[in-house]
Amino acid sequence: MDARVGVDIGGTFTDIVTVRDGAITVSKTPSTPEHPDDGVVTGLRKVHDRDGLAFDSVRFLGHGTTVATNAVLEEEWAETALLTTEGFRDALEIGRQARPDIYDFQVEKPTPVVARDRRYEVPERVDERGDVLEPLDESAVREVAREFDGVESVAVSLLFAFENDDHERRVRDIVAEECDGVSVSLSSEVLPEIREYERTLVTALNAGLKPVIERYLGRLEERVAGLGVETDLKIMQSNGGIITAAAARERPVKTLLSGPAAGVQGATYVAGLCDIEDLLTLDMGGTSCDVSLVEGGDPLVTTDVEVGDYPVSVPMIDVHTVGAGGGSIAWLDAGGALRVGPKSAGADPGPVCYGRGGERPTITDAQLLLGRLNPASFLSGELDVEVADVRAAIERDLADPLGTSVREAAQGVLDVANANMERALRVVSVERGYDPRRFALVAFGGAGPLHAPTLAEQLDIPRVVVPRTAGVLSALGLLISDILYDFSTSRVRPWADVSPAALTERFQDFETQGRERLREEALPGERMAFERRVDLRYVGQSFDLPVPVPDGEITDEDMETVASRFHDRHERRYGHAYPEEPVELVTVRLRARGVVDEPDLRPEPVGGTVEAAVTDTREVVYDGRARETRIYDRDAIPTDATFEGPAVVEGRESTVVVHPDQRVRADEYGNLHVEVET
Numbered sequence: 001m002d003a004r005v006g007v008d009i010g011g012t013f014t015d016i017v018t019v020r021d022g023a024i025t026v027s028k029t030p031s032t033p034e035h036p037d038d039g040v041v042t043g044l045r046k047v048h049d050r051d052g053l054a055f056d057s058v059r060f061l062g063h064g065t066t067v068a069t070n071a072v073l074e075e076e077w078a079e080t081a082l083l084t085t086e087g088f089r090d091a092l093e094i095g096r097q098a099r100p101d102i103y104d105f106q107v108e109k110p111t112p113v114v115a116r117d118r119r120y121e122v123p124e125r126v127d128e129r130g131d132v133l134e135p136l137d138e139s140a141v142r143e144v145a146r147e148f149d150g151v152e153s154v155a156v157s158l159l160f161a162f163e164n165d166d167h168e169r170r171v172r173d174i175v176a177e178e179c180d181g182v183s184v185s186l187s188s189e190v191l192p193e194i195r196e197y198e199r200t201l202v203t204a205l206n207a208g209l210k211p212v213i214e215r216y217l218g219r220l221e222e223r224v225a226g227l228g229v230e231t232d233l234k235i236m237q238s239n240g241g242i243i244t245a246a247a248a249r250e251r252p253v254k255t256l257l258s259g260p261a262a263g264v265q266g267a268t269y270v271a272g273l274c275d276i277e278d279l280l281t282l283d284m285g286g287t288s289c290d291v292s293l294v295e296g297g298d299p300l301v302t303t304d305v306e307v308g309d310y311p312v313s314v315p316m317i318d319v320h321t322v323g324a325g326g327g328s329i330a331w332l333d334a335g336g337a338l339r340v341g342p343k344s345a346g347a348d349p350g351p352v353c354y355g356r357g358g359e360r361p362t363i364t365d366a367q368l369l370l371g372r373l374n375p376a377s378f379l380s381g382e383l384d385v386e387v388a389d390v391r392a393a394i395e396r397d398l399a400d401p402l403g404t405s406v407r408e409a410a411q412g413v414l415d416v417a418n419a420n421m422e423r424a425l426r427v428v429s430v431e432r433g434y435d436p437r438r439f440a441l442v443a444f445g446g447a448g449p450l451h452a453p454t455l456a457e458q459l460d461i462p463r464v465v466v467p468r469t470a471g472v473l474s475a476l477g478l479l480i481s482d483i484l485y486d487f488s489t490s491r492v493r494p495w496a497d498v499s500p501a502a503l504t505e506r507f508q509d510f511e512t513q514g515r516e517r518l519r520e521e522a523l524p525g526e527r528m529a530f531e532r533r534v535d536l537r538y539v540g541q542s543f544d545l546p547v548p549v550p551d552g553e554i555t556d557e558d559m560e561t562v563a564s565r566f567h568d569r570h571e572r573r574y575g576h577a578y579p580e581e582p583v584e585l586v587t588v589r590l591r592a593r594g595v596v597d598e599p600d601l602r603p604e605p606v607g608g609t610v611e612a613a614v615t616d617t618r619e620v621v622y623d624g625r626a627r628e629t630r631i632y633d634r635d636a637i638p639t640d641a642t643f644e645g646p647a648v649v650e651g652r653e654s655t656v657v658v659h660p661d662q663r664v665r666a667d668e669y670g671n672l673h674v675e676v677e678t
Helices: 036-051 067-073 139-144 164-179 197-226 244-248 258-273 363-369 387-402 406-428 446-459 470-480 500-520 556-574
Strands: 001-010 013-019 023-029 056-064 080-085 121-122 131-132 153-157 183-186 233-237 240-244 279-284 289-296 305-307 308-313 317-323 330-333 338-343 440-444 463-466 481-493 530-536 547-548 583-594 614-620 625-631 642-644 647-650 655-658 663-666 673-674
Touching: 001 036, 001 258, 013 036, 013 470, 023 153, 023 470, 036 197, 056 258, 056 470, 067 080, 067 197, 067 258, 067 305, 080 197, 121 139, 139 164, 153 164, 153 463, 164 183, 164 240, 197 233, 197 308, 233 244, 233 258, 233 470, 233 481, 240 244, 240 308, 240 481, 244 363, 258 279, 258 289, 258 440, 279 406, 279 446, 289 406, 305 583, 305 642, 317 406, 330 363, 330 406, 330 440, 338 406, 387 406, 440 470, 446 463, 446 614, 446 655, 446 673, 470 500, 470 614, 500 530, 500 556, 500 583, 547 556, 583 673, 614 647, 642 647, 655 673
Parallel strands: 001 056, 056 233, 080 121, 080 153, 153 183, 279 440, 440 463, 625 647
Antiparallel strands: 001 013, 013 023, 233 240, 279 289, 289 317, 305 308, 330 338, 463 673, 481 583, 530 547, 530 583, 614 625, 642 663, 647 655, 663 673
């Protein structure tokens, strides 16, 4: 029986989803941050021993990884050198004038990816149209390359290389001749686009991450093969698409939001099964909470994302992250105010209720103390939960210093955490002109369904959807995501001067490259799709907007249509447009998509009655008030059943807290729909 396996590493747990003939099995094992591959291998062995997965039956193995993200956040990249055009050595450190707080004159810029003594200049110059003004001084390149002692990776970012990459390619050849075994990243391949700082930064990050990802993926592939898995490893990109491990080695910077992107893809897929195209996603795990917006069934993709302190201008699903996860620690600041996160207890030692030595109270501990989590069945009984330890920790660290009861302190922890997540949801919706009242909220991650009904009430969102596999939805997202390759190049020209034939030729060239990449994935032509876009702006603007371009041979009429679309999008995004003003082309983009087969995730219908799914009643606190609440076994809830809140629905990987006056319906896919009164 062929199997498809998705593995997602979170800050607290490593999730594994296996699909065999439509049947889904899920598994969680604690993450191992020091050596992430340990958690993956342990999880696979667990699925093998418990669920009978035959390793040689695995035909697809998808992986969402945080290795690149953690390396950037912790500044643990490889020893890297930067080679750039004479006079531009310090562009990487100067950056932009933008500051996190414009009135903070003491703000510190992020650590340069490449230290100044590892940044080198060489004489050469091409102009803004790619014409050579000064030939490359090859002897200077050789001299510089001989100084790369101890360097593992080299970034090459020459001025206007996106218009003419001949010099960069020659630099790579010379470095290869002089420095055996040193990897090289070219800006003309990593990010062939305008904006010198961003292009240089992304190229430097890619170079610094290449040895890190090479070591990790090499180790993981060797260990997985040792188990008997014969298929090639596939990696989730930040843009929501799958690529080969070999492609991820070459462009590790494209995996920086790998895990969150898989979650958004999974949420979009589940919502589509429910005929929902407009949704907000809430992915709350043990360490952080990721939120995103999906409109018309398509996750919003942006090139304006910061990872840590670094603006990374590669296509990524637009995800906003806050430090609010189940393991986020509650604490009091110097002024005595209650704070939650961003520091997390993680997987080891974890929250106090894990019984692994954790001593500081967390969001999960507060949920447990307020009756929302059942100690007897918490995480399938695999962890030793001591309620008395939880109560003592909250009393010692929060209640006594605040002069409140333990219950009030625990409720305060949830209120602060919810306020953080509500702000995050407003950032991706209200602050960008979207009305949350016309969206559904898809909640997943181990802790997302605990908080979503409260957040929906606060934002007037009419419906919360909790997927059947909510606790491992990011891993499931790996199994339904298409193969994606993005191609781009900047060509800054007045739109009126752009030749339709030249633009067509550029798209055709990208399509040829895309077809070659997809053929390497053994995909037939009928499962290939190509999406064209151009980034446009008004002349004089410093920002641009993506606009779709018709397929086929581009005509003068198509050029007018694209310009009209730009004006419409500008008005929708910023509230105004200037159709009489000249428009400028900035970047040409093409996305090559390999459409994958989606597994049938419809489970066998569940019979019986709703009453039979009730396992217990217990006191649960809602907004500071205790109510006697029915406890439901999620697996026993009949298909198409409905019931009223207050209720707690306990599943194997997540728990849903349904408030009074809310109503629940179970659909044919096993998803729960919580209807919220607004």
